[in-house]
Amino acid sequence: MVEGAKMVAEVMADGQHEVEAVFATPDWAEANFPLPSHWQEKLMVVAPAELKKISTHPSPNQVLAILKQPDLTFNHQSIPNNLSLYLDDIRDPGNFGTILRIADWFGIQWVFCSENCVELYNPKTINASMGAFLRVKCLAIPFTELKAALPPDLPVCGAVLEGTSIFETDLPIPSILIIGNESQGISSALLPYISKKISIPKSKAGGAESLNAAVATGILCAQFMMGK
Amino acid sequence: MVEGAKMVAEVMADGQHEVEAVFATPDWAEANFPLPSHWQEKLMVVAPAELKKISTHPSPNQVLAILKQPDLTFNHQSIPNNLSLYLDDIRDPGNFGTILRIADWFGIQWVFCSENCVELYNPKTINASMGAFLRVKCLAIPFTELKAALPPDLPVCGAVLEGTSIFETDLPIPSILIIGNESQGISSALLPYISKKISIPKSKAGGAESLNAAVATGILCAQFMMGK
Structure with a gap:
């Protein structure tokens, strides 16, 4: 789970993590429209009060993304x-x-x-x-x-x-x-x-x-x- | 407010802070009897559940002391x-x-x-x-x-x-x-x-x-x- 506009922007730009779900306020969703297609289809627009309920941050965020954990192999x-x-x-x-x-x-x-x-x-x-x-x-x-x-x-x-x-x-x-x-x-x-x-x-x-x-x-x- | 047996022991040994109140479990009070006299007279023995209510720690402590803030002058x-x-x-x-x-x-x-x-x-x-x-x-x-x-x-x-x-x-x-x-x-x-x-x-x-x-x-x- 990655929270906040700055971190989510970084993950989107990086493009290496598969996204499972994105929860965002209407303001964020509008300001960032359109997202990359595989992000856009996972987007759920929610009220700030709803976002606060799922967030682990003490202060409200604009956006929160759930990412798939990457498989890392080592040799x-x-x-x-x-x-x-x-x-x-x-x-x-x-x-x-x-x-x-x-x-x-x-x-x-x-x-x-x-x-x-x-x-x-x-x-x-x-x-x-x-x-x-x-x-x-x-x-x-x-x-x-x-x-x-x-x-x-x-x-x-x-x-x-x-x-x-x-x-x-x-x-x-x-x-x-x-x-x-x-x-x-x-x-x-x-x-x-x-x-x-x-x-x-x-x-x-x-x-x-x-x-x-x-x-x-x-x-x-x-x-x-x-x-x- | 100073919490935990280790930190309180350090403050007592240091002796530079004036103590206003000490809250401790019966176990701690017994193991540390007698405290220095100006600490002993500020001691209140409380049940662990009571201590937990005043503590800011997520896990219970044995002792908690309230100290007077020192006056620090600088030249x-x-x-x-x-x-x-x-x-x-x-x-x-x-x-x-x-x-x-x-x-x-x-x-x-x-x-x-x-x-x-x-x-x-x-x-x-x-x-x-x-x-x-x-x-x-x-x-x-x-x-x-x-x-x-x-x-x-x-x-x-x-x-x-x-x-x-x-x-x-x-x-x-x-x-x-x-x-x-x-x-x-x-x-x-x-x-x-x-x-x-x-x-x-x-x-x-x-x-x-x-x-x-x-x-x-x-x-x-x-x-x-x-x-x-």
């Missing part, structure tokens, strides 16, 4: 020659969507995730991704299965407390970067797979115990993709 | 010799709290904010800050007033689209870093005050229009405080 040849992420048990849909937005900004094509992660198609994930879910490929797959499909020498990086500062080490690309759970970090089952332990250094005067998972992902991806 | 001598943030119209309480947590991690002592920012004492801000609101000093003040109180040659940095990449320029410290609104960026009234325009570079293959405000703040602060 080792799909892995591009840069950084890919593996999300290990990310539970907050806002964090998940924000991480997809980060991946989109830094040109990261694949975001893999463990099967206990929050659902990609949670409306809060979709909203927080700000359209990134259209461009970043996201696939739930057990880590062992992913690892078996990848070249054995592909580095696996993970941020852990005792890791080397990202500002004082070379960050390998291509590689896989594991992002751990919001409160537990990277699960003990995945730790043995990490070939390069890294960390975001804390200031000597710093007090916080940790950073938010999406913020940490942003700092790591910036340094991997753009840092010198 | 130019309070500005430490490092980076301070100025939040220009940050509207999302989750972003605000997450930014305080980032400041806490990187040892940034002052976070100033415009008066149209979301309220610091919004429970969602307090929760997202993960205790950082206890350590980071936060003050709502018009930018012009802050500027007038600071040394005139203190650099004012701001992330704007046409800025120089943070990975290709020296980032001055001490300085003030302005963080703009989630959708509008830095307001036009503040742009003339920026003496150093910077930006987080986007990958050539990147698709996203922007980064989340808290993620951008994290990447900027990491590079200012820790980057080489």
Whole structure:
């Protein structure tokens, strides 16, 4: 489910998702007439009060589209020659969507995730991704299965407390970067797979115990993709 | 209002906030007996169902404390010799709290904010800050007033689209870093005050229009405080 005029316009322009239903206010339907034919035939014009009943947004929207989830297949040849992420048990849909937005900004094509992660198609994930879910490929797959499909020498990086500062080490690309759970970090089952332990250094005067998972992902991806 | 056993324990240990009331379940009250005397005399033991009624959390908590907001005064001598943030119209309480947590991690002592920012004492801000609101000093003040109180040659940095990449320029410290609104960026009234325009570079293959405000703040602060 994709909500709001801006996001729906982006999905329509992108054209890669099959649409199942479109609910829109009369104003939106008129302003956007005619839609692409396969959208127009799925359009239902409803009163703003009706739209509000189906919306997950606190404030009313003009339009809401239900899309078919794409079938995504993965083989080792799909892995591009840069950084890919593996999300290990990310539970907050806002964090998940924000991480997809980060991946989109830094040109990261694949975001893999463990099967206990929050659902990609949670409306809060979709909203927080700000359209990134259209461009970043996201696939739930057990880590062992992913690892078996990848070249054995592909580095696996993970941020852990005792890791080397990202500002004082070379960050390998291509590689896989594991992002751990919001409160537990990277699960003990995945730790043995990490070939390069890294960390975001804390200031000597710093007090916080940790950073938010999406913020940490942003700092790591910036340094991997753009840092010198 | 501060919720949950972990956060309340942190506030009690910190000892800097005056407590107005404490609501706790019998289990928590017993396990934590005796509280510091000025906490003990404000304690009201309530049934879990009653606590749930006053809580803003979706899942029940063991304890909830109401604190007095501290009086924070600012003069130019309070500005430490490092980076301070100025939040220009940050509207999302989750972003605000997450930014305080980032400041806490990187040892940034002052976070100033415009008066149209979301309220610091919004429970969602307090929760997202993960205790950082206890350590980071936060003050709502018009930018012009802050500027007038600071040394005139203190650099004012701001992330704007046409800025120089943070990975290709020296980032001055001490300085003030302005963080703009989630959708509008830095307001036009503040742009003339920026003496150093910077930006987080986007990958050539990147698709996203922007980064989340808290993620951008994290990447900027990491590079200012820790980057080489």
